[in-house]
Amino acid sequence: xxxxxxxxxxxxxxxxxxxxxxxxxxxxxxxxxxxxxxxxxxxxxxxxxxxxxxxxxxxxxxxxxxxxxxxxxxxxxxxxxxxxxxxxxxxxxxxxxxxxxxxxxxxxxxxxxxxxxxxxxxxxxxxxxxxxxxxxxxxxxxxxxxxxxxxxxxxxxxxxxxxxxxxxxxxxxxxxxxxxxxxxxxxxxxxxxxxxxxxxxxxxxxxxxxxxxxxxxxxxxxxxxxxxxxxxxxxxxxxxxxxxxxxxxxxxxxxxxxxxxxxxxxxxxxxxxxxxxxxxxxxxxxxxxxxxxxxxxxxxxxxxxxxxxxxxxxxxxxxxxxxxxxxxxxxxxxxxxxxxxxxxxxxxxxxxxxxxxxxxxxxxxxxxxxxxxxxxxxxxxxxxxxxxxxxxxxx
Amino acid sequence: xxxxxxxxxxxxxxxxxxxxxxxxxxxxxxxxxxxxxxxxxxxxxxxxxxxxxxxxxxxxxxxxxxxxxxxxxxxxxxxxxxxxxxxxxxxxxxxxxxxxxxxxxxxxxxxxxxxxxxxxxxxxxxxxxxxxxxxxxxxxxxxxxxxxxxxxxxxxxxxxxxxxxxxxxxxxxxxxxxxxxxxxxxxxxxxxxxxxxxxxxxxxxxxxxxxxxxxxxxxxxxxxxxxxxxxxxxxxxxxxxxxxxxxxxxxxxxxxxxxxxxxxxxxxxxxxxxxxxxxxxxxxxxxxxxxxxxxxxxxxxxxxxxxxxxxxxxxxxxxxxxxxxxxxxxxxxxxxxxxxxxxxxxxxxxxxxxxxxxxxxxxxxxxxxxxxxxxxxxxxxxxxxxxxxxxxxxx
Numbered sequence: 126x127x128x129x130x131x132x133x134x135x136x137x138x139x140x141x142x143x144x145x146x147x148x149x150x151x152x153x154x155x156x157x158x159x160x161x162x163x164x165x166x167x168x169x170x171x172x173x174x175x176x177x178x179x180x181x182x183x184x185x186x187x188x189x190x191x192x193x194x195x196x197x198x199x200x201x202x203x204x205x206x207x208x209x210x211x212x213x214x215x216x217x218x219x220x221x222x223x224x225x226x227x228x229x230x231x232x233x234x235x236x237x238x239x240x241x242x243x244x245x246x247x248x249x250x251x252x253x254x255x256x257x258x259x260x261x262x263x264x265x266x267x268x269x270x271x272x273x274x275x276x277x278x279x280x281x282x283x284x285x286x287x288x289x290x291x292x293x294x295x296x297x298x299x300x301x302x303x304x305x306x307x308x309x310x311x312x313x314x315x316x317x318x319x320x321x322x323x324x325x326x327x328x329x330x331x332x333x334x335x336x337x338x339x340x341x342x343x344x345x346x347x348x349x350x351x352x353x354x355x356x357x358x359x360x361x362x363x364x365x366x367x368x369x370x371x372x373x374x375x376x377x378x379x380x381x382x383x384x385x386x387x388x389x390x391x392x393x394x395x396x397x398x399x400x401x402x403x404x405x406x407x408x409x410x411x412x413x414x415x416x417x418x419x420x421x422x423x424x425x426x427x428x429x430x431x432x433x434x435x436x437x438x439x440x441x442x443x444x445x446x447x448x449x450x451x452x453x454x455x456x457x458x459x460x461x462x463x464x465x466x467x468x469x470x471x472x473x474x475x476x477x478x479x480x481x482x483x484x485x486x487x488x489x490x491x492x493x494x495x496x497x498x499x500x501x502x503x504x505x506x507x508x509x510x511x512x513x514x515x516x517x518x519x520x
Numbered sequence: 521x522x523x524x525x526x527x528x529x530x531x532x533x534x535x536x537x538x539x540x541x542x543x544x545x546x547x548x549x550x551x552x553x554x555x556x557x558x559x560x561x562x563x564x565x566x567x568x569x570x571x572x573x574x575x576x577x578x579x580x581x582x583x584x585x586x587x588x589x590x591x592x593x594x595x596x597x598x599x600x601x602x603x604x605x606x607x608x609x610x611x612x613x614x615x616x617x618x619x620x621x622x623x624x625x626x627x628x629x630x631x632x633x634x635x636x637x638x639x640x641x642x643x644x645x646x647x648x649x650x651x652x653x654x655x656x657x658x659x660x661x662x663x664x665x666x667x668x669x670x671x672x673x674x675x676x677x678x679x680x681x682x683x684x685x686x687x688x689x690x691x692x693x694x695x696x697x698x699x700x701x702x703x704x705x706x707x708x709x710x711x712x713x714x715x716x717x718x719x720x721x722x723x724x725x726x727x728x729x730x731x732x733x734x735x736x737x738x739x740x741x742x743x744x745x746x747x748x749x750x751x752x753x754x755x756x757x758x759x760x761x762x763x764x765x766x767x768x769x770x771x772x773x774x775x776x777x778x779x780x781x782x783x784x785x786x787x788x789x790x791x792x793x794x795x796x797x798x799x800x801x802x803x804x805x806x807x808x809x810x811x812x813x814x815x816x817x818x819x820x821x822x823x824x825x826x827x828x829x830x831x832x833x834x835x836x837x838x839x840x841x842x843x844x845x846x847x848x849x850x851x852x853x854x855x856x857x858x859x860x861x862x863x864x865x866x867x868x869x870x871x872x873x874x875x876x877x878x879x880x881x882x883x884x885x886x887x888x889x890x891x892x893x894x895x896x897x898x899x900x901x902x903x904x905x906x907x908x909x910x911x912x913x914x915x
Contacts, residue, residue, distance in 0.1 A: 126728060126785045127792035131636050135795030172584035184576050189567035195770045229624065229773075233801040241526050265799035333521060375590045376807025378624075390521045397522040400530030404660035406628040411806045412771025 140486045148480045161507040162480045163495035168373040179420040196409045200227025204419040211422035216354040227410035229378035231341045231367035240266040241397035247296040253488035275489045280309035297335040303342035303454025306494035310453040320359035333389040336362040344371040344426035346454040360387045371426040379414035431456045434497040441508035445515040456498040463518040477510040535881045543875045556902040557875045558890035563768040574815040591804045595622025599814040606817035611749040622805035624773035626736045626762035635661040636792035642691040648883035670884045675704035692730040698737035698849025701882045701889035705848040715754035728784040731757040739766040739821035741849040755782045766821040774809040826851045829892040836903035840910040851893040858913040872905040
């Protein structure tokens with residue numbers, strides 16, 4: 126009667142969602158303040174005032190048909206020019222508006238790329254730990270997701286494992302740095318080595334292997350960490366950007382894809398992106414928000430809360446005896462669970478109303494994710510509980 | 521290197537787009553005021569002031585995380601409750617918020633339904649003349665579009681032709697009333713007969729046949745014409761609504777699907793809709809606009825300009841000697857071309873800078889579409905040209 130696959134995709138709850146809903150139920154029983162919900166990656170820093178003022182000003186001063194009318198499918202040409210200039214100022218690139226395709230956030234951007242590129246038998250590589258929706262999105266366009274196991278000592282790339290998984294069917298490699306869930310940022314050396322391997326393999330296979338750089342966390346990078354702009358290192362890179370985290374606008378669905386001129390088959394790729402956006406029924410990215418992000422181009426994200434929270438939780442967990450790679454960006458910690466079975470560990474943590482997500486969900490068993498985009502006070506009050514949990518394991 | 525199909529879908533220009541672009545070029549040559557562009561269905565009535573004020577008020581008074589945060593995938597629960605109540609007040613239905621699934625406009629709504637419902641070998645029926653994107657959307661989910669030829673005397677339904685095309689593979693029937701491109705509204709008798717046939721065929725085949733009611737033009741209905749609310753006539757109806765035309769918000773992408781409890785397999789269909797929205801990467805419908813349309817629920821659309829334009833163009837064409845079913849709604853006329861070859865006719869009209877779309881594009885050869893959502897003055901000035909064009913054919 127209905128598509129079984131769609132029914133399953135629409136009704137099988139993710140682990141994250143199940144934990145979150147458990148938290149809501151517990152909160153009703155024991156009080157909101159006694160629940161330490163580290164499950165969701167929902168930005169808790171308010172949308173900047175300048176974003177709000179830009180939206181109000183546009184609504185008050187521009188003719189409504191210029192604000193709310195259809196834009197052409199790739200997006201408002203002036204908006205794309207403005208954003209391209211802003212990217213160029215920042216990274217020394219030479220993009221024009223025609224290199225950008227506005228999208229309804231990063232989920233749409235990456236899936237449009239998958240659908241644009243995917244031919245029969247194509248493989249897309251992700252590095253564990255990775256955002257679980259990658260599997261769903263890649264498989265929905267008929268691709269195969271190939272996972273490179275995590276390099277757990279620093280969550281950079283295990284290049285030997287990576288090379289062994291490259292085949293002539295590899296269409297693209299997904300890079301997500303700063304990373305959800307590890308908080309790691311790929312260093313310049315990592316990107317350079319990745320690029321070198323891919324260039325070698327492109328020559329060997331005689332066809333491009335694209336990097337799809339999924340960058341919703343680009344602006345959330347802490348002191349001493351820069352996030353290399355991958356098109357500066359590797360020609361065949363598609364950048365997928367979102368304002369969901371940088372401007373705390375996740376509900377508005379606004380972002381873009383960059384298709385550099387240098388990219389092999391740039392015109393074909395851009396054309397196929399337009400086709401993919403069309404059949405995924407993204408008629409155009411929401412038009413008011415296109416104008417707003419152009420007005421706010423180059424303005425800073427406020428990451429002070431995330432920085433403070435990350436430091437607090439990291440220090441607390443280390444003190445409690447956890448092992449954890451120090452987060453360089455995003456708003457997640459990805460510590461080692463205190464037993465091999467990360468599901469069992471997260472269940473045990475629930476006794477203390479600490480709601481954590483098993484690493485297995487991100488392709489990295491034996492670890493857990495703690496999203497610290499929550500109230501600082503909740504983190505402070507959770508630390509003694511993490512201590513108690515760790516003590517349990519030492520008994 | 522890229523998906524050939526996506527490349528074709530993204531680069532092969534539609535006839536409408538080609539005509540529109542020709543118009544832009546001609547306007548640069550001979551002046552905007554000398555081009556009579558009836559090609560695009562872009563609403564030209566400004567967004568109502570109450571919509572603008574609602575958006576500004578929400579931005580100024582609500583906490584940003586409540587405005588811009590992710591909503592759950594089906595949409596903000598309060599918004600859906602409000603919209604359900606508004607629908608109930610208007611049509612005497614008994615929907616609750618849980619019967620609604622907010623979408624990024626009607627294109628997303630109908631395609632989410634197609635994808636949710638489509639199983640191997642499924643057929644979707646459309647009545648000519650029909651919105652050309654139906655084919656692209658149905659085929660993109662793996663379905664087959666079956667077209668019932670037009671009943672050109674009134675653009676109601678040719679039921680004999682319809683019945684002959686129903687098969688056990690028919691999954692759903694697409695209804696678009698008020699219709700793009702004919703401007704016809706299906707009468708109560710038409711809907712009742714359609715429902716009777718479908719009920720009989722459901723019993724014969726032993727499975728549901730859904731109506732997918734694509735309703736972006738619901739509010740644009742002229743005097744003496746009511747648009748029957750199909751769930752009141754036929755149990756297995758999914759309603760796909762959009763605010764693109766009613767509130768002139770096409771760029772913002774906001775609408776919804778109604779899944780009545782009575783619908784056969786309602787829970788399965790709703791679940792599959794959630795799965796389809798997920799893989800089409802509609803994470804949630806734009807969150808500010810969800811709040812805005814809830815605030816404006818039940819407020820009227822301003823159709824006075826469309827009414828005036830439609831009457832003016834209709835009278836002018838009839839006077840010039842054209843044959844045309846009088847439009848009852850939407851903002852299109854669909855007259856008979858003055859020669860059998862509608863492409864040749866539209867080419868000839870171009871000599872007068874009258875830009876019209878051949879009916880063949882809508883599955884109805886020998887006709888043409890004139891979108892009258894343009895300046896009244898442009899229509900006034902076009903009438904002598906339509907006369908000249910008609911005179912040419914009388915020579």
